[in-house]
Each structure stands twice: as structure tokens, then as C-alpha cells.
Amino acid sequence: MSETVENRNDTSALWMGWIGIVAGVISFFTLPLIFGIAAVILGIITVNSTAKTLGWWSIGVGVAGILVYWFSTGTLF
Numbered sequence: 001m002s003e004t005v006e007n008r009n010d011t012s013a014l015w016m017g018w019i020g021i022v023a024g025v026i027s028f029f030t031l032p033l034i035f036g037i038a039a040v041i042l043g044i045i046t047v048n049s050t051a052k053t054l055g056w057w058s059i060g061v062g063v064a065g066i067l068v069y070w071f072s073t074g075t076l077f
Helices: 002-026 032-047 052-073
Strands: none
Touching: 002 032, 002 052, 032 052
16 A cells, blocks of 8 residues: 555656646746746755656756846846
8 A cells, every 4th residue: 555655656746847847948938937936846846755856857947947037138027
């Protein structure tokens, strides 16, 4: 029984990580602050689970989306 609970947690962590990466990629094209911050938050949640590498990638892509917007416009808001 405990294997199914752990397996379910593993897949939810993977989904959150992939959704975070997708949100980070979307932040390059539209609403960078909203999608970038969402990617960072989902990445932090994923890092605290079993999919640590996927979580770090989500954080990195989200921060990169915010920074590209910041440097291209010169302002965050």
C-alpha cells in the first residue's frame, strides 16, 4: 500500500515540474512576471519532492523568463 502512495507522489512531483517548465517557457512570450513566478513556485515545490533536477530546471527557466523581460524592457512593472 505504501508503494502506491509514494508512486502517486512521484508522478505528482513530475507533473508539477513539467508544468513549471511549461510556465517558464510561456513567460518568455506573454505575462513574464505571472508565469515566471508560477514556474519558480512550482519548481520550489518540486525540489522539495523526489524530482529535484526537474524542479531546478523549472526555477531556472522561470527566472530566465523574468530576467529576459527585465533586460528587454528595462523595468519589471
